[in-house]
Amino acid sequence: xxxxxxxxxxxxxxxxxxxxxxxxxxxxxxxxxxxxxxxxxxxxxxxxxxxxxxxxxxxxxxxxxxxxxxxxxxxxxxxxxxxxxxxxxxxxxxxxxxxxxxxxxxxxxxx
Amino acid sequence: xxxxxxxxxxxxxxxxxxxxxxxxxxxxxxxxxxxxxxxxxxxxxxxxxxxxxxxxxxxxxxxxxxxxxxxxxxxxxxxxxxxxxxxxxxxxxxxxxxxxxxxxxxxxxxxxxxxxxxxxxxxxxxxxxxxxxxxxxxxxxxxxxxxxxxxxxxxxxxxxxxxxxxxxxxxxxxxxxxxxxxxxxxxxxxxxxxxxxxxxxxxxxxxxxxxxxxxxxxxxxxxxxxxxxxxxxxxxxxxxxxxxxxxxxxxxxxxxxxxxxxxxxxxxxxxxxxxxxxxxxxxxxxxxxxxxxxxxxxxxxxxxxxxxxxx
Numbered sequence: 001x002x003x004x005x006x007x008x009x010x011x012x013x014x015x016x017x018x019x020x021x022x023x024x025x026x027x028x029x030x031x032x033x034x035x036x037x038x039x040x041x042x043x044x045x046x047x048x049x050x051x052x053x054x055x056x057x058x059x060x061x062x063x064x065x066x067x068x069x070x071x072x073x074x075x076x077x078x079x080x081x082x083x084x085x086x087x088x089x090x091x092x093x094x095x096x097x098x099x100x101x102x103x104x105x106x107x108x109x110x111x
Numbered sequence: 112x113x114x115x116x117x118x119x120x121x122x123x124x125x126x127x128x129x130x131x132x133x134x135x136x137x138x139x140x141x142x143x144x145x146x147x148x149x150x151x152x153x154x155x156x157x158x159x160x161x162x163x164x165x166x167x168x169x170x171x172x173x174x175x176x177x178x179x180x181x182x183x184x185x186x187x188x189x190x191x192x193x194x195x196x197x198x199x200x201x202x203x204x205x206x207x208x209x210x211x212x213x214x215x216x217x218x219x220x221x222x223x224x225x226x227x228x229x230x231x232x233x234x235x236x237x238x239x240x241x242x243x244x245x246x247x248x249x250x251x252x253x254x255x256x257x258x259x260x261x262x263x264x265x266x267x268x269x270x271x272x273x274x275x276x277x278x279x280x281x282x283x284x285x286x287x288x289x290x291x292x293x294x295x296x297x298x299x300x301x302x303x304x305x306x307x308x309x310x311x312x313x314x315x316x317x318x319x320x321x322x323x324x325x326x327x328x329x330x331x332x333x334x335x336x337x338x339x340x341x342x343x344x345x346x347x348x349x350x351x352x353x354x355x356x357x358x359x360x361x362x363x364x365x366x367x368x369x370x371x372x373x374x375x376x377x378x379x380x381x382x383x384x385x386x387x388x389x390x391x392x393x394x395x396x397x398x399x400x401x402x403x404x405x406x407x408x409x410x411x412x413x414x415x416x417x418x419x420x421x422x
Contacts, residue, residue, distance in 0.1 A: 011140070018136070018257055034333070035391035038326045039398070043319070051386045055333070058301020062308070062329045064318050079298060085260045087305075 001025050001110060003067055003090060006046065010094060010104050012069065016081055017090025023066045028110045030102040034059050041065060046110065048101050052076040057083035057091075065089065071098045126214075128254050129247075134216050135209030137250035138230045138240035144169040145178070147197035151186045154178050154196060167229045168200050172237035174229055176200030207242065208233045213250070216242055274315045275350045286314075286348040292335040294361070297385060300336040304329040307346055314348065316421065324353055324419040327399040330392045331357045331415060337382050338362065339412070354418035364407040371397065371405075 004021035007014060014021070026044030031037050032051050041047055043064045049056065052074050060068050061083075067090040070076055076084075076091055084091045094101050143157055144167050157166050158180060165179040178200045186192055186199060207216055207228045219228060232239040275284045288310060290303040304325055311321045328344060335342035339361030347354045364370045371393050378388020397403045400417040407413035 008140075016257070018254060019261075032386050033389040033391070034386040035330060035389050035395050038330065039391065039395050043322070049386075053385055054298055055300050055385070055387075058305060058329065061301070061305055062322070062325045064322065082260075085257070 001108065003046070006067075006105070006108065006110070007092060009108055010069075010096075010101065012092040012094050015076065015091045015093055016084045017067065017088065017092075020088055020090050023090070025066050025110055028102065028105045030098050032098075038063060046105065048098050048105070050074055050098060052080060054079040054083055056080055057087065057089060060084070060089045061087045067092055069094060069101055071096060071101050124258065125251050125255060128251055128258070129214040129217055130212050132213045132250060132254060133209065134207050134211050134213055134230055134242060135239065137213055137216075137246050138209065138242040139246055140240045142167060142169075142229070142238060142241045144238065145196055146170055147175055147195065147200075149196045151178075151183060151192045151194050151196065151199060154183055155187075155192070158183060164226045167204075167238060167241065168196055169238050172235070174204060174206065174231065174238050176202040177204045177229065179226070204229060206231050209239045213247060216247060220244055220247075273313070275348065284350065288346045288348065290344040290346075292332055292342045292344060294336055294339040294341055294359075296336060297387075300333050300387075301329055302332075303344055304332050307344075311348070311353075320421050321353075321419075323399045324355070327396040327417055327419070328355060330396050330399075331355070331417075333387055334392050335359050335361075337378055337387050342412075351421050352418060353421065354416065357415040358412065360412050363409040363411050364405075364413055365409050367405055367407060 002021065003023045003025055006025055007021060024044060025046055027042055028046045029037060029041040030048035032049050034055060037047055037059050041063050044066045046067045046069055047060060047065050048069045048071060050071055052070060054077060056068055057080050069092045071094050073093060073095040081091060143161055145153055145157060147168055147170060154166060165177055167174055168176045168178060178196055182199050186194060205219060205223055205225065205228060207219065207230050209230050209232055216228065227241055227243045229238055230240040230242055275286060288307060290306065292303055307328055308321065308325045332344060339359040342357060342359030345356045369375050373394045374390040376388050376390030382388040396417055401420050403417040405415045
């Protein structure tokens with residue numbers, strides 16, 4: 001499944017990476033603890049979180065994640081977006097909670 | 112005149128973009144629709160409440176027609192507001208497909224002078240969205256913006272990729288990269304591990320080869336930021352092995368065994384709220400690397416060493 005299909009199915013707002021939506025989504029992970037994401041996510045995963053500080057981009061970069069999905073409609077800090085832009089990591093926003101976003105992703109077949 | 116010359120390349124860029132971006136990306140997917148049985152009174156309510164100038168008439172996803180504000184005005188004038196939508200609507204609707212480039216939409220706006228076009232999904236023939244000039248402008252501006260940002264970040268000229276093995280022939284080559292990390296600067300945590308990653312990629316290592324190492328370095332960097340005043344990361348790069356030494360002037364670890372236990376943490380609450388300090392750093396470094404050693408005593412800082420064998 002491509003990121004574009006995920007964006008469309010969940011009606012996500014694309015803050016960074018409109019031109020990167022062709023990426024394939026290999027899996028998903030939901031957590032707000034950075035070390036936890038470093039341990040348990042994988043290459044090409046979408047990461048669902050409420051964290052908005054720049055380290056989010058650093059973690060996504062280190063793990064080569066497909067995208068960051070920020071929940072509860074929170075607005076990422078400018079520096080987070082700048083880093084993500086620079087490293088070509090899509091940043092998507094949903095007004096829904098982490099629980100609901102993760103549930104919808106699972107429904108789409110992303111595990 | 113000067114202004115015009117400067118703006119020209121940007122305008123051209125927007126034109127190029129309009130060939131690349133698909134209508135599906137620019138359109139509004141939340142379409143307000145009515146069915147054939149609705150009356151012109153309903154049309155009035157929808158147009159007024161949502162400040163729009165036309166509404167597609169749809170029955171189980173299929174487009175039957177469209178009613179515009181002009182149709183509404185005509186009915187108002189002739190007192191025909193009770194009329195069913197199906198007797199008023201235009202049935203020969205000009206539509207677009209979601210997988211057509213934006214340039215087609217722009218062309219059709221110029222040709223027909225309508226305010227909006229329903230957008231259909233080519234596979235199902237059903238209504239997928241609606242597009243107005245405003246949607247097109249918004250989408251183009253956004254894309255231009257991200258293009259501009261991408262250009263900014265590309266400005267740094269890429270270093271030529273080289274290899275420790277072929278470009279520095281010797282009986283044993285080691286490249287040392289040293290990074291100073293300042294404690295307390297949460298905003299910057301992750302910056303040095305990223306610099307190291309970039310350098311390793313330039314040395315010809317693949318993302319997959321160095322991922323474990325970079326995770327360990329990022330964890331170590333975050334530890335320096337959270338717990339110490341300053342520290343240093345020193346990466347020794349040999350062709351098939353990378354060893355990292357992390358030293359700091361921090362408070363030291365009184366009980367290393369306890370610190371190695373997953374979940375054990377001394378991080379203050381505000382740090383945890385940022386998603387750090389969950390007591391997973393050191394265990395994570397251990398599991399990501401092939402070898403790890405840690406020495407520490409209270410008041411004398413911590414020395415952490417780990418290494419990863421590649422391939």
